[in-house]
Amino acid sequence: MRAYLQIILRSFLFRKRRTFLTVLGIVIGSTLILTLVLLGDGMERALASQLQAFGGDLVFVMPGKADDPLSGFLRGTSGDLKDEDLRRIRETRGVELAMGMQIKNFRVEYAGETEVMNFSASPWEETRAIFEVSQGFQIESGAWPTRDEQDLLVLGKLAASDRFSRPIQVGEELVVSGKRFTVAGVLKSLGNPDDDARAYISIDRFRAITGERGTVMMAVAQVESGLDVKRVAEDLQYELERRRGSGDFTVFTSDSALEIVGGVLGVVKLVLGAFAAVALIVGGVGIMNTMFTSVLERTREVGIMKALGATDRSILYLFLSEAGLLGAIGGALGILISYGFAKVIEFAAASRDLAILQIDFDPVVVLGTLFFTFVIGSVFGAIPAVRASRLHPTEALRYE
Amino acid sequence: MYDPVCGIAIDGEARFASEHAGARYAFCSRSCQDDFASDPARYAEMDPLIRLEQVVKTYDLGEVKVPVLRGLSMRIHHGDFIAIVGASGSGKSTAMNIIGTLDVPTEGKAVIAGKDVMRMTETDLADLRNGKIGFVFQQFNLVPSLSALENVLLPKTLRGAADAAAVKRAEKLLESVGLGKRMTHRPSELSGGEQQRVAIARAFINDPDLILADEPTGSLDSETSGKIIDLLSDLWRTSSKTVVIITHDPQIAANTRRILTMKDGRLVSNGGAASKAIWPTA
Ligand SMILES: Nc1ncnc2c1ncn2[C@@H]1O[C@H](COP(=O)(O)OP(=O)(O)OP(=O)(O)O)[C@@H](O)[C@H]1O
Ligand SMILES: [Mg+2]
Ligand SMILES: [Zn+2]
Numbered sequence: 001m002r003a004y005l006q007i008i009l010r011s012f013l014f015r016k017r018r019t020f021l022t023v024l025g026i027v028i029g030s031t032l033i034l035t036l037v038l039l040g041d042g043m044e045r046a047l048a049s050q051l052q053a054f055g056g057d058l059v060f061v062m063p064g065k066a067d068d069p070l071s072g073f074l075r076g077t078s079g080d081l082k083d084e085d086l087r088r089i090r091e092t093r094g095v096e097l098a099m100g101m102q103i104k105n106f107r108v109e110y111a112g113e114t115e116v117m118n119f120s121a122s123p124w125e126e127t128r129a130i131f132e133v134s135q136g137f138q139i140e141s142g143a144w145p146t147r148d149e150q151d152l153l154v155l156g157k158l159a160a161s162d163r164f165s166r167p168i169q170v171g172e173e174l175v176v177s178g179k180r181f182t183v184a185g186v187l188k189s190l191g192n193p194d195d196d197a198r199a200y201i202s203i204d205r206f207r208a209i210t211g212e213r214g215t216v217m218m219a220v221a222q223v224e225s226g227l228d229v230k231r232v233a234e235d236l237q238y239e240l241e242r243r244r245g246s247g248d249f250t251v252f253t254s255d256s257a258l259e260i261v262g263g264v265l266g267v268v269k270l271v272l273g274a275f276a277a278v279a280l281i282v283g284g285v286g287i288m289n290t291m292f293t294s295v296l297e298r299t300r301e302v303g304i305m306k307a308l309g310a311t312d313r314s315i316l317y318l319f320l321s322e323a324g325l326l327g328a329i330g331g332a333l334g335i336l337i338s339y340g341f342a343k344v345i346e347f348a349a350a351s352r353d354l355a356i357l358q359i360d361f362d363p364v365v366v367l368g369t370l371f372f373t374f375v376i377g378s379v380f381g382a383i384p385a386v387r388a389s390r391l392h393p394t395e396a397l398r399y400e
Numbered sequence: 401m402y403d404p405v406c407g408i409a410i411d412g413e414a415r416f417a418s419e420h421a422g423a424r425y426a427f428c429s430r431s432c433q434d435d436f437a438s439d440p441a442r443y444a445e446m447d448p449l450i451r452l453e454q455v456v457k458t459y460d461l462g463e464v465k466v467p468v469l470r471g472l473s474m475r476i477h478h479g480d481f482i483a484i485v486g487a488s489g490s491g492k493s494t495a496m497n498i499i500g501t502l503d504v505p506t507e508g509k510a511v512i513a514g515k516d517v518m519r520m521t522e523t524d525l526a527d528l529r530n531g532k533i534g535f536v537f538q539q540f541n542l543v544p545s546l547s548a549l550e551n552v553l554l555p556k557t558l559r560g561a562a563d564a565a566a567v568k569r570a571e572k573l574l575e576s577v578g579l580g581k582r583m584t585h586r587p588s589e590l591s592g593g594e595q596q597r598v599a600i601a602r603a604f605i606n607d608p609d610l611i612l613a614d615e616p617t618g619s620l621d622s623e624t625s626g627k628i629i630d631l632l633s634d635l636w637r638t639s640s641k642t643v644v645i646i647t648h649d650p651q652i653a654a655n656t657r658r659i660l661t662m663k664d665g666r667l668v669s670n671g672g673a674a675s676k677a678i679w680p681t682a
């Protein structure tokens with residue numbers, strides 16, 4: 001193999017354009033596969049750690065079919081959970097606490113500026129109990145409000161410091177959707193820009209602003225410590241289904257959410273994987289085609305090499321290695337491109353404080369890819385290589 | 401019985417015959433007899449480098465069988481400088497392919513460098529070609545993607561033996577054929593004469609016993625031809641190699657040591673054909 005490297009590389013350089021075009025299919029295929037492997041793993045890890053921060057002892061209930069959880073998120077479902085559902089959730093065995101939640105954007109005026117902010121609304125007492133315990137909310141300055149009917153709000157770290165040209169202090173006034181509110185507290189950073197940019201009000205004030213009544217878009221239940229979260233979630237599912245008479249809602253825990261998202265990722269991986277496989281096969285056929293052309297064009301060259309003492313076997317190895325190298329060159333380019341891709345995405349994620357998405361340079365993946373693409377190349381190059389090795393020296397030398 | 405000098409089969413009563421060391425030898429011509437007399441030990445006691453006996457080569461074209469060699473018997477001795485001539489289609493190139501072990505006879509016996517080619521495997525034949533035979537073709541037959549130096553090295557490279565010493569030798573050879581300044585050029589960047597020099601250098605890289613040149617000047621103008629032939633005869637004179645040139649040019653043939661004439665797939669008696677050059681004194 002090493003002995004032929006020079007001959008092979010010269011031949012590639014001699015036919016640069018064809019070499020490049022041949023390699024393209026393998027480049028696309030291996031780029032797809034590698035990007036999948038690199039990003040897929042990074043993404044799963046990132047998601048897992050995000051969902052863990054969600055709180056392992058919480059059960060979430062949302063309107064929308066269980067087999068279609070994403071569309072529920074995406075539609076931003078109209079509150080379809082009734083106060084009565086909430087009461088049933090509270091009464092379910094194993095539920096320590098439960099609250100209804102609304103999420104909505106409001107216009108906020110402060111110091112002569114207007115900005116749109118994302119609000120989360122829920123009763124103060126439960127909010128504090130659930131978020132402080134399960135999600136690690138902590139007040140940095142000020143204090144949690146205690147009475148729901150007061151016009152008070154709590155700001156995330158970024159909501160207070162970043163949205164307006166002047167940072168907002170505890171005790172100052174904001175106008176939310178035309179109503180005056182006083183800032184009761186500012187939270188410590190949660191390490192996630194989406195959460196940190198949010199503002200919190202009581203569900204009572206939310207209803208006062210919007211005029212909505214009696215429904216919420218999500219319920220959050222905290223499971224009594226020591227109980228199996230999954231079991232309680234199953235009980236909740238059963239109780240609610242009985243009350244509502246249908247299963248048009250979704251109960252999930254951070255674990256089951258991870259499963260669902262993982263499942264979606266799996267499907268995405270499968271589809272991209274299929275594309276990659278097709279690209280690799282197309283690439284392999286391209287190599288076969290190029291090798292057939294090459295063997296035909298270089299018939300005389302084969303004759304020369306045989307006259308100079310090349311055995312059938314060495315001609316076979318020469319062309320097999322050449323086809324394999326075509327594959328491996330494609331694989332090497334695929335490695336470079338996909339690491340480039342992955343690094344760009346990692347950088348983009350890091351600049352949004354999502355440092356959890358980390359792509360590692362894995363020598364096993366690199367060597368595996370090179371080996372795999374080499375094998376693809378030589379497998380598809382096998383028939384042309386056998387054909388070349390069987391050429392009769394004098395016939396080959398007579399070939400014009 | 402075979403003429404010990406040129407190898408032609410002698411049937412019946414020989415017109416030319418001699419005794420040597422108690423044995424009787426028959427010759428096709430006075431020329432062969434004289435040659436034998438001048439150096440009987442060389443012909444009588446040494447095995448010839450090439451010995452063809454009753455070689456038949458038939459090309460099977462499906463419906464028809466084309467007989468090209470029809471009982472070719474021929475001997476070429478170590479260190480000789482031979483021209484093979486004959487009409488187009490007389491089988492010269494076919495004979496050369498068999499001598500060069502690129503092809504095997506349909507029938508008959510071919511012993512090259514002491515080895516019976518009919519009993520050799522494909523790998524053995526390849527080894528024989530690689531180590532003992534250097535080819536020079538009419539079409540130069542250089543590998544277009546390789547530089548002059550890489551072409552000269554190719555017989556080494558194919559055996560994984562292109563080490564520093566081999567590179568040195570290849571450079572020396574290229575210098576000796578006057579291409580010291582062209583080593584990195586590709587064939588397409590060289591003239592016909594230069595390409596043929598590269599091919600000659602390549603033929604010498606493994607220090608073979610036999611140089612086989614099939615119309616080496618067939619694609620060159622007469623001036624360049626003269627230089628190539630001068631180069632080949634110089635190399636013959638200064639090495640102990642056996643050189644066989646197939647040619648249509650009587651002048652080239654006249655400058656070799658012996659002319660073998662082929663007709664209809666056989667050697668014709670070189671009755672009277674002069675062998676002009678003398679054995680090298682080395
Ligand atoms: N592979 C082959 N298949 C069929 N016929 C062949 C083949 N090779 C050679 N021949 C035929 O054998 C005959 C002798 O060919 P060869 O090439 O040996 O002649 P030559 O003496 O070298 O002629 P020239 O001087 O033209 O080179 C020709 O008639 C040729 O057509
Ligand atoms: Mg010929
Ligand atoms: Zn004779």
